[in-house]
Amino acid sequence: MNKWKIGFFLLAGIVAAGISAVILLLSSSPESVPLPDKGVVDVSDNVLTVKATKENLEGIANTYIKKAMKGGPLPVTMKVSDEVLLFSEMTMFSLTFPVIMHFDPVVREDGNLILKLSKMEIGELNVLPSTILKILKDSVQLPTWMTVRPKEEEIFFNLAEIPVTGNLQVRAKTFNLAEDEIILEIIIPKK
Incomplete structure (x- = not known):
């Protein structure tokens, strides 16, 4: 030959x-990433209830995501309308495709937030949502308080782990985007 x-x-x-x-x-x-156990808030702690708008939440979320990325390029941007949208890009074979993920927010009993994937757009490609979430999880260094769970097609926000000044903690109470009713609680420990 x-x-x-x-x-x-x-x-x-x-x-x-x-x-x-x-x-x-x-x-x-x-593989499935386990969620943390539901935390218990000390009833003796002080709780400040804050009502936010979609625009407020969008600004706060993007600020904390950008801060967690430590000044690097922001690969994920959040937009809040009647649903939560995450915008990103995916590069395959030297081609860049816009990625838009549509989520429905769910407040857990412990005040943390789960974004359930409802729809996904990747240019004209037909790719499984769990595959894109797996790529997002493996390729983007997300903040420690954001957990991508590809198998469940969701993103978990551990609000208690968001670094807030002092020893304050945040938890969600109501998250109704259709009514623009977003109520957060700021827990101020007495100790």
């Missing part, structure tokens, strides 16, 4: 192995 044929088949094998590895990586089922 001539050396050009051997080189061609070797190169074709390497390309096929690379494409297979990418497909295997994207199609592997993501």
Whole structure:
């Protein structure tokens, strides 16, 4: 066999192995990340109730995300309308695609927030939402208080872990975007 044929088949094998590895990586089922136990708030602590608008929440969320990224480029931007939207970009094979994820917010009993994925747009591509969330989890250094859970198609916000000045903690009480009713509680420990 001539050396050009051997080189061609070797190169074709390497390309096929690379494409297979990418497909295997994207199609592997993501592991589930456990959520923290529901915390208990000390009833003797002082609680300040704050009513926020969608615009207030959007600004606060983007400020904390940007601060957690430590001045690097902001790969994720949040917009709050009748649903929560996360905007990002995905680069594959030197092409950049806009990614828009639509979420429905759910307040947990402990005051933390879960964003359940309802719809996803990635240019004209048809990709499983859990795959995009897995790529987001693996490729973007998100703040420690944001947990991407690809298998459940959700993002968990541990509001108690958001670094607020002093020893204050935040928790969500009501999160009704249709009525523009967002009520947060600021817990001020007596100790």
